[in-house]
Amino acid sequence: MDLPENIRRKESANQLLLQTPGHGSYLAYIRTIVVDLARKVGFDESEVAKIEMAVDEACSNVVKHAYSPDKKWCWQHRDPEIRLDVRREGDRLVIEINDHGQRFDFANYRHADIEDRLHQMKQGGYGLFIMRNFMDEVQYNSNDQTGNTLRMVKYLKKS
Amino acid sequence: MKDFRIDLEPRGAVRLIRLSGSLDMYSFPRLEEQLNTLFQQGQYYVVLDCRELDYIGSAGLGALIGFAKQAREHNGDVRLLNVPDRIYKIIELLGFTKVLRVHNTEEEAIDGFPVT
Secondary structure, eight states: OOOOTTOEEEEOSSEEEEEEESSGGGHHHHHHHHHHHHHHHTOOHHHHHHHHHHHHHHHHHIIIIITOTTSOOSOTTSOOEEEEEEEEETTEEEEEEEEOSOOOOTTTOOOOOHHHHHHTTOOSOOHHHHHHHHSSEEEEEEETTTEEEEEEEEEOOOO | OOOOEEEEEEETTEEEEEEEEEESTTTHHHHHHHHHHHHHTTOOEEEEEEEEEEEEOHHHHHHHHHHHHHHHTTTOEEEEESOOHHHHHHHHHHTGGGTSOEESSHHHHHTTSOOO
8 A cells, every 4th residue: 555655654573653644534544554454463354343443433533633623732833643553562452542632531531321322313422432342441641741642452362 | 445435326216325435534524415415405215335335433323323313304214235244243233233224235225215
C-alpha cells in the first residue's frame, strides 16, 4: 500500500510507530496498517476485526472530539496529529494512541447500557463500549507534557 | 483499500444502494446525504447492499439505526443485504442485528416493501 507523504511510519520487528494528520480521511490507512500487523502477530480473523474496530473508534474520537474546532487543545500551534505505537509484548498486543487535543474525562465517563441504547434506537455513544469490550485492557492518561494517550491491550489467546 | 462508493439502483418503489469500500466517520456523511435526499423525496424503502464493504464503524451503524427508525415511522425501513461475514459477526456481537434487518438475498430484503 502506498502511503500519503504526510503519514510517517517506522517499523521494527515487534513495534510499529505511525503518525498521521488528525483528520478522518486517514482512518482507513490506520485501520489497514493495524489489521495487517494484528494478523502478522497471529490473531484470528474475529479478533483482528475487534482490534480494527476498537482502534477505529479510538482514532475517530480523537478526530471528532479531541481535535474538534471548538475545543481547547494542548498545543494549538501544532497541526492535529494522531500518533500510534503498536507493539507486541510477549503474548499481548499493546496499542497506544496519542494526541494533543482536548483531554477527555475518561475516568468519570460512564457509557450507557448498550442494550438500552439499541432498544431506544439511539444513534451514538457506542464507541467506548466497543473499546472496553473488544479489548482486554483500556486505559487513558493525559498530561501537559505528552498529551492524551489511550492505551489498549489485546491478549493473544492460545488456541 | 477501496474508495468509498455509493451506487443507487431503483427496484420499483425500493431504493437499492450498493456500497463499496469503508463506511467510517469520514465516509458516512456521503451516505447520510443520500439517505436524507431519499427521505426528503418520501422514499422510505431502502436496501443497502453491503457485499463490497470492507468495514462499518459504530458511527455508521448508529446513524443507520436512526435512519431505520425514521423510515419505520413512515412504514418503510432501511435494511442491510449481503453483509460480509467478518462484518456480520461484529454487528451481531454488538447487538445491532436485533435492531437492523439483515438479509442474504435481494428477494428477502425487499419482501414486504410495496412492489411499485
